[in-house]
Amino acid sequence: MSVKVEDLELTNREYKYGFVTEIEQDIAPKGLSEDTIRLISSKKNEPDWLLEWRLKAYRHWLTMREPKWQNVHYNSIDYQGISYYAAPKQIKKPDSLDEVDPELLATYQKLGIPLEEQKMLAGVAVDAVFDSVSLITTFKEKLAELGIVFCSISEAVQEHPELIKKYLGFVVPFSDNFFATLNSAVFTDGSFVYVPKGVRCPMELSTYFRINAENTGQFERTLIIADDDSYVSYLEGCTAPKRSENQLHAAVVELIAHDNATIKYSTIQNWYPGDKEGKGGIYNFVTKRGRCLGRNSHISWTQVETGSAITWKYPSCILEGDNSVGEFYSVALTNNRQQADTGTKMIHVGKNTSSTIVSKGISAGYGQNTYRGLVQIGKNAEGARNYTQCDSMLIGDKCGAHTFPYIEVNNSSARMEHEATTSKIGEDQIFYCQQRGLSAEDAVSLIVNGFCKAVFRELPFEFAVEAERLLSISLEGSVG
């Protein structure tokens, strides 16, 4: 007698539920398998097509090999030793600031973060007095009036599935690279932004407002779409140092700009960098890419990377639309035993496209800082222009700065400019500042901020002020 279909279905359903019920009480067991992915997908109540997409990515991931060409070194990651999903209520929240690591609090204070904000950042249960929920509500209402969608990816899957279906993987296909593929299989949350035609987003959108204090950023997925003639500026991260239960952070960010649209994406990253010996610390392996799809479209990446044990990312632009513009401004700091291999890819496809790259690498302690950039001019990219400035600053004599520029030009009308400098903060310069009344540490901070000015200028004002302060704090103890 053949088994009836209904019976089969029932069995399956029961099995699924059974699994889930178990999990309600616990954090998901460590390890990665198709079951883990089905669990994540069902917890989020995702439609079948999304589950299928995740599974396709997972199966592809199993066939891939972890890359080895990078200039950063780390112990092998045990992918089966990671827990890929933790129910929010399972994460232990401190009851008050007294339970929070005093070092963390000291940094919050140095950054000038108000007490209530400190509580939020540390994940302390929020007082009724500090009504963060109402702040967000007012904000969201304003955006809704303009038709701007700004919510979590999980919400977007429920409320705007057609947009997700159209654009997820549009810039970074699920098979793109080892970490992006892993992310496609197990991403848990991130931001979703859609700006309709002709709308200029009136305020900077910040992840801060998307309260996602639980288990932030392990495998974040962000998708931003700017329709024709629109503008949006998005801020990711904050200067406050963030700890995480998880060591590996493999995020994916996709940006799509249509005709005459502009997306400005700024990041300040200060994940826990590990201790002075290089133990612990977060691996920040990110795939960020923007498609300048439309004519006259514009995508600009600005990043200040001071945290993480290892930073490995290349925010890139594919300049498809004619006259499109791509920009990359970066300050990457490696102190103590931090390592960075970062840069950008500017791929010129359309006509009269232009790109600007300004990269400032600062190495201190035993830090190793690598800039890796690709400027590729396609054979039909008439009139393409690129300007690259790649500067390294070394503080002390135990650190390293490395540069790997790749320039591929397949169209003879292209104009390329590449400048690179390497400098060391001189004892003379520090003494000069000291003789004027500044301490040695303030002197280094002053000189370094002067060095980074071209990048900080691109950040939204409040971020720029915070970034300067953050840089000073990150360089503490590097003099001498």
Added chain:
Amino acid sequence: MLEIKDLHVKVEDKEILKGLNLRINRGEVHSIMGPNGSGKSTLAQVLAGRETYEITEGEIMFEGKNLIDMSPNERACEGIFMAFQYPVEIPGVSNTYFLREAVNAVRKYRGLEPFKHVEFVKMVKSKIKLLEMDDDLLQRSINEGFSGGEKKRNEIFQMAVLEPKLCILDETDSGLDIDALKVVSKGVNSMRSPERALLVITHYQRLLNYIVTDYVHVLVDGQIVKSGGKELALELEDKGYSSWGQSEEHNVTAANT
């Protein structure tokens, strides 16, 4: 204000100052002259607190406080200013920003409120006029792209803004043409006050035509061999340093930093 007793200083195992004594009171203008290698710049740098110079013996008291124990920035906050012989460049940092940070660091040390940006700019603009320098200097990065003369004038400008108690001018006249010299001297002279002391270190007597000094000291081979009034400078111009037992080697031009 400044009392130096039996100061011995060495750098890289070579003794440069060999028992220097000097006393400067408020309101006085002193000048130190000497051949290359005598230790003029070493004295300036030691007073400013440069760590590459090792003090092996002696004491330096400034306003009754032991200067040797203080870090360079503490000394600056106490009111010591040195106009560098070779001012460095600091790209990306504007003159205004730098000066405001410096002024506020000193004010903080003294328990005063920091200057607000607008008040500061007003104050600074008035001082810039004095030195006949351009307003646009304020936006430029510290000494970046400045000519030798401009750098020296920038030193005096900073001095005017910081209003120190003791001004040490380390060969400020070197590399200046007559016109630049006149402007710089005008700036220095405007700083004269009964509360302030100036220590002018120079190689040539010429500067002293514009900056009238009360006392002239001759520094030879790490010691002050003669002190006198301003006529001493003219005497030096005439006779040179050889009358103070100078050996031939000291007449060879050597870098003084």
